[in-house]
Amino acid sequence: MSRKLARISVIAALLALVMVAVVPVSSQSAGEMVPSIIVHSVTQAERPIEYETTRLVVENMRELGLEVEHRAIPWAQLIDEIWYSRVEGEGRAERPFQMTHWRMVGRPERSDPDEFTYNLFHSSVRDGGYNFIGYNNPDYDALAEAQRVEVADKEARLELICEAQQVIRNDMVNAYFIHPLTPQVVNTDTFNADSIVTQAGIGVHNFWTWIGIEPTGDDKTLITSTTSFLNSFNPLEIAGDAPSRVTEMTWDRLMRINPIGVPEPWAAESVVWEDPLNVVVTLRQGMTWHDGEAVQSDDAAYSFEAALAGTTQVDEDGNEEFRPEAPDYHPFARNVANIEIIDDLSLRFTLHTPSAAFETSSLAKLNLIPKHVWEPIIDDLLTRDDADADSIQEEIPIGSGPFKYVAFDVNEFVLLEAFDGHWALPQIDTWLMNVLPNQEATLGQIQSGEMNFLWEWPGDPGVLQDIVNENEHLDLFSAISIGMNYFAFNVRYAPFDDVSFRQAVAHTIPQQFIIDNIFNGMAAPADSFVSAALEYWRQCDDLPTYDFSIEGARALLESAGYSWDDDGRLLYP
Amino acid sequence: MNRGVVYYILGRFLQSVMVLWIIVTLLFLLFRLAPSNPLASYIDTTFTKQQEAALLARFGLDKPLGEQYIIYLFNLLKLDLGETFSYSGKSVMDILRADLPNTIYLTLSSLLLAYLVGVLGGIAMAALRGSLLERVGTTFTLMTRAAPQFWVGMLLLTFFAFQLKLLPSSGIGPAIVRYRWETEWDKLMSPVFWRHMILPTFTLALYLHGLPLLLMRSNMLEVLDQDYVTMSRLAGYSEWRVMIQTAARNAMLPVLTALTLGIGYSIGGNVVIEHVFSWPGLGRTLVRAVQQADYPLAQGAFFFIALIIVFMNFIADILYSLLDPRVGASAQAQVS
16 A cells, blocks of 8 residues: 555656646746637538537636637638647647547547657657647657557556556646547348447448448348548548448458457468567468559558658758658558568568558558559659648549459549458448438438448437337447547646646536536547547556546646635636 | 510629639638538547648648639639549549539428419418418428428428338438449439439428419419409400419419529528438538538538529529610610
């Protein structure tokens, strides 16, 4: 007991030191009124749940004696006011953003905690990258870097990941409050419910379901829809959630994230690490592309070379700038220093630095593309500066995945059919995704049978529960997402540069009320950027809690030296 | 054709060109100055400054605004509306060329239905003036005119598509059928396409029929008071012949003018219906383009709509000058 106490006090002391060292001194003077605060979110029409949550928290923040404005704007505009307005004097907004509702969605490659651990908080991505909140903590940077290269010892990496979560929770740079439960509805008259696979952190709309789902009768067509955009069918572009569903089925990958969130060999028969920098990958025998050509090691090598390809340009100031031809995938291949072809089926990757996440975020991320199709395209792109791989749309996309292209009409539909030549032949014959911008039409179609798999539902989850109760042929599936909803603070500026202030704001978030009333129970409480769905990476000591309590928040502010004027407005220490 | 009419038409043509130029300039500035960012859909945890620079260069947004404007105008003269930001590998023209026919089919069939029902209904309402049927009919028409289109659309969708399962709920046909349509002709020859068109056409026509009906009714009432109608009655013509041949023909003219202009406005006004019924037309593309801050596509779609409206107005002006000699004469008087 006393050892634990001692450990906690050491951590607390260290954190206090870190805070003193890291957090910049606020520019305000003592006794000055805390200025008005703007809290951003998307509009009610876009995502009602996020809008309502923000409205609620804004109300509660006012109880602390703050003047708070809720600014709800469309996503494309929010990017301008948050992403591009992170620093004073930059961007189109009048001033840098202060606090915003934000959301990260779950994707298979996020099953490894590296992406969030590094990209959300490392100081190197503070200026143009995803650390838009401006967190700058050298000790945290060291942790994020250390976990990345801790390849051999998984337990040692777990300790580092846990420590990183502790630091972020203590510093309260992002106030996490829920991991959504992704509600999905399947017609279990058409499909055998037992054949539907729930992938940890993702839900039932995953690769394993697409290849394993069993039709109960002669109707072997899976029909689903998206309310979002379906504007790309391109193995070198990451164009959003719906297009990603299509690419992952059409193009194979060397590894795939399995249902419990761990990468396993897929198109590769084996993945063998010779040492922390060298890995030998051997392909399965007998694989073919959809056009009948054989899949060979030089195709696999080329899939990475295409992601690495680019030109170096010199700007007006004489600075050299590298422009990748496949900018979306370049970050996932960047760590590859060399690729050596051993024989027709084997190749060796040599990395610049050891990377624990290489299997998840590279081998299981990059699509295998046929060299005979893409080499001429990329070679042509290298001679032009008005286009890159994102702007290419093949007439007939060729992959080697278990489904092959039949038809694609931009923002209308994608039609795929099972590829007979694949070693993991799907049970269904046809997979169809329609674009249905009207949510009510989605609901109507799943009930009427026009659609049999509803995977995306941006509306009230309670509505889905109701229709499942009313329709015997429908079943509701849900899983805790890897993604999360949170409030992000711009820690560069007062008052959010003060950790006590941020912690006080965290106390104004009524987590359970939000889960029960706004999410209708379809969410799990969150306290970290690592979801409860990733059980392995959550085997940590308990993280600090910030229970909903306005009194608690006021007490915390008071102990940090804040006070209130006669009108009840909050004053700086 | 006299000189006055020629000058008049030339003048109106130049005016139309000026109007279009003002519209494209406004569109260009509006989207660029609006607080919205075309890179929004590219932001990801791995997004870098490098990627941002590459995208800006690809979209031509790294150039100064003036230069972008000049390039835009020159391209427009060549009818090149540019590349879209949000659809890979497609030009704005490709997208609009695919969308425009669907919007035209929907608009024309709804207008046709609306004006057929409207004109006949208007005549009937005028003939039944003062009766209970007229009161009910007029009230119903006013209600359809006042009811929000999306709401009417949803009701029809719920009833006919989801409850009775009589009609399909969205799109222009199942993908499994659609991908086999290689030309517009294949599409038009497919019964599937026409079945899909029933609900959106009916919804739109329900809204559109109010104007011709009420217009026709009031014109008829006005015409029915005229001496020549009384003369026809005195001459012993049947009431049917008086109504249709004498009164209706004269009451039709303003309705036809409304139809000409209605075509232009309806092309751009189908946004709501296209959204509710997932109809792949100009209006739906417009909404998507604005949502994604896809400047070239939004500009292109608005430009097309403006072009049609301006063109239809121009046609209406020419028709006026040909039908009404006073228009040309006054223009000539101004010239001399």
